[in-house]
Amino acid sequence: xxxxxxxxxxxxxxxxxxxxxxxxxxxxxxxxxxxxxxxxxxxxxxxxxxxxxxxxxxxxxxxxxxxxxxxxxxxxxxxxxxxxxxxxxxxx
Amino acid sequence: xxxxxxxxxxxxxxxxxxxxxxxxxxxxxxxxxxxxxxxxxxxxxxxxxxxxxxxxxxxxxxxxxxxxxxxxxxxxxxxxxxxxxxxxxxxxxxxxxxxxxxxxxxxxxxxxxxxxxxxxxxxxxxxxxxxxxxxxxxxxxxxxxxxxxxxxxxxxxxxxxxxxxxxxxxxxxxxxxxxxxxxxxxxxxxxxxxxxxxxxxxxxxxxxxxxxxxxxxxxxxxxxxxxxxxxxxxxxxxxxxxxxxxxxxxxxxxxxxxxxxxxxxxxxxxxxxxxxxxxxxxx
Amino acid sequence: xxxxxxxxxxxxxxxxxxxxxxxxxxxxxxxxxxxxxxxxxxxxxxxxxxxxxxxxxxxxxxxxxxxxxxxxxxxxxxxxxxxxxxxxxxxxxxxxxxxxxxxxxxxxxxxxxxxxxxxxxxxxxxxxxxxxxxxxxxxxxxxxxxxxxxxxxxxxxxxxxxxxxxxxxxxxxxxxxxxxxxxxxxxxxxxxxxxxxxxxxxxxxxx
Numbered sequence: 001x002x003x004x005x006x007x008x009x010x011x012x013x014x015x016x017x018x019x020x021x022x023x024x025x026x027x028x029x030x031x032x033x034x035x036x037x038x039x040x041x042x043x044x045x046x047x048x049x050x051x052x053x054x055x056x057x058x059x060x061x062x063x064x065x066x067x068x069x070x071x072x073x074x075x076x077x078x079x080x081x082x083x084x085x086x087x088x089x090x091x092x
Numbered sequence: 093x094x095x096x097x098x099x100x101x102x103x104x105x106x107x108x109x110x111x112x113x114x115x116x117x118x119x120x121x122x123x124x125x126x127x128x129x130x131x132x133x134x135x136x137x138x139x140x141x142x143x144x145x146x147x148x149x150x151x152x153x154x155x156x157x158x159x160x161x162x163x164x165x166x167x168x169x170x171x172x173x174x175x176x177x178x179x180x181x182x183x184x185x186x187x188x189x190x191x192x193x194x195x196x197x198x199x200x201x202x203x204x205x206x207x208x209x210x211x212x213x214x215x216x217x218x219x220x221x222x223x224x225x226x227x228x229x230x231x232x233x234x235x236x237x238x239x240x241x242x243x244x245x246x247x248x249x250x251x252x253x254x255x256x257x258x259x260x261x262x263x264x265x266x267x268x269x270x271x272x273x274x275x276x277x278x279x280x281x282x283x284x285x286x287x288x289x290x291x292x293x294x295x296x297x298x299x300x301x302x303x304x305x306x307x308x309x310x311x312x313x314x315x316x317x318x319x320x321x322x323x324x325x326x327x328x329x330x331x332x333x334x335x336x337x338x339x340x341x342x343x344x345x346x347x348x349x350x351x352x353x354x355x356x357x358x359x360x361x362x363x364x365x366x367x368x369x370x371x372x373x374x375x
Numbered sequence: 376x377x378x379x380x381x382x383x384x385x386x387x388x389x390x391x392x393x394x395x396x397x398x399x400x401x402x403x404x405x406x407x408x409x410x411x412x413x414x415x416x417x418x419x420x421x422x423x424x425x426x427x428x429x430x431x432x433x434x435x436x437x438x439x440x441x442x443x444x445x446x447x448x449x450x451x452x453x454x455x456x457x458x459x460x461x462x463x464x465x466x467x468x469x470x471x472x473x474x475x476x477x478x479x480x481x482x483x484x485x486x487x488x489x490x491x492x493x494x495x496x497x498x499x500x501x502x503x504x505x506x507x508x509x510x511x512x513x514x515x516x517x518x519x520x521x522x523x524x525x526x527x528x529x530x531x532x533x534x535x536x537x538x539x540x541x542x543x544x545x546x547x548x549x550x551x552x553x554x555x556x557x558x559x560x561x562x563x564x565x566x567x568x569x570x571x572x573x574x575x576x577x578x579x580x581x582x
Binding site for chain 2: 378388424430432433438441
């Protein structure tokens with residue numbers, strides 16, 4: 001990673017803010033610091049990331065179901081809708 | 093170490109008083125001092141350099157008390173750009189170069205000449221033939237050419253067109269790539285300070301109304317625009333300045349003090365300062 | 376201090392060139408006391424620089440540069456000394472050269488009068504500069520003119536008596552040596568006092 005200061009200056013952001021950003025990334029396990037050498041991107045536990053994404057998808061599905069309920073859509077109708085949108089997306 | 097530490101500074105002139113100013117410029121940062129003309133910015137800067145006497149208070153610059161004789165040597169490390177004080181107007185940049193060579197120990201002619209070229213300043217033309225913008229650029233060139241650790245700039249971007257201002261702000265920004273370099277700049281062009289400052293101080297009628305991290309300020313505050321009726325439901329302690337318009341009220345609020353139900357808009361530094369100044373006037 | 380001197384020399388610019396021309400012209404003109412003009416002109420140079428400084432508000436900028444107050448004040452005196460010194464020296468050289476060329480004995484009158492004027496100019500500077508530092512260039516200049524005129528009139532009035540007394544001293548053999556010594560001593564003491572006063576006055580403007 002570029003040093004906190006050089007990144008800040010290159011982007012014309014306050015050093016305080018870039019430092020906070022780096023600190024938060026480090027707390028979140030995405031960065032780690034080697035004393036005297038700098039900040040590095042932490043190798044990600046892919047299984048963990050996958051699970052995080054799956055959980056996000058699940059919560060989105062729940063939201064869809066909540067929105068669909070007042071409309072009285074059946075599961076089959078929802079699947080159809082899903083297919084239509086997925087096809088649209090792949091055609092773009 | 094702090095580049096500048098001001099404690100309980102007071103200075104009175106007939107009809108004006110700078111009262112109990114406390115300010116810190118951490119090393120490696122850029123602090124912008126905002127305030128209307130006559131608010132006390134230039135006075136503060138002059139006091140920091142001990143160019144005028146004070147009524148009370150202490151000031152440390154680069155670790156040295158600025159009232160002891162040893163402070164004279166510290167001036168080697170400070171680059172200054174003043175609003176209205178210059179070299180005698182008949183001098184040319186070339187003249188100034190040889191004067192400065194015998195003034196500052198670390199004067200570097202090569203750097204100076206490169207700035208002259210970069211700013212397209214004519215070497216042999218007397219200062220009095222320079223436009224306001226050229227005068228400023230020249231002063232900046234001089235300030236940067238003796239390897240300073242601290243830059244003190246009084247209205248260094250006023251009177252310059254936007255492109256030049258941006259270029260100069262870049263120079264100040266680059267100056268602080270070195271973590272040992274700090275900048276104190278005063279300006280009434282708040283949008284300039286928003287671009288590069290780490291900290292913002294606001295002086296109003298001789299009082300320092302705020303001195304905070306710029307980004308924190310931008311996070312903390314928001315603008316609400318409401319009808320007179322709706323405005324009544326805003327808790328008064330959350331309002332930090334307001335303006336009555338034809339269609340209702342515009343107010344500066346702290347996000348933490350109002351419910352998220354209100355339509356909060358992002359604000360910029362200039363708005364924050366203007367509203368806070370209004371709040372002060374209303375009191 | 377070299378920086379400050381350079382600044383003043385650059386500021387004077389054309390005036391400096393004029394000064395050098397005057398030194399030349401007056402030194403070669405016939406008559407004993409012509410060089411008096413160039414010597415007096417020399418003493419006025421620091422005043423000019425003070426006026427330019429004031430216009431640019433240079434004092435404020437200078438107070439933020441690594442100059443000591445003594446440097447700032449003394450550089451003006453030094454400018455005056457150097458200018459007066461140059462003018463005087465040049466007039467000596469010319470007079471001696473002429474004498475040598477004519478194979479005539481060196482006329483001590485010319486040398487003495489140049490020396491007297493030099494002392495006078497330095498004294499004038501010693502009186503004038505503290506006023507300039509306290510009152511500023513404008514009012515200081517007016518006061519300077521008044522004092523110069525007064526002193527010149529005094530000297531002219533008493534010049535006969537003075538010259539006679541001086542020659543009386545001179546004719547006492549060691550008189551010349553003694554007088555030179557006296558001149559130097561007087562100048563040094565008064566100038567030292569003046570510089571000291573000027574520094575104090577300059578500092579008192581710090582408000």
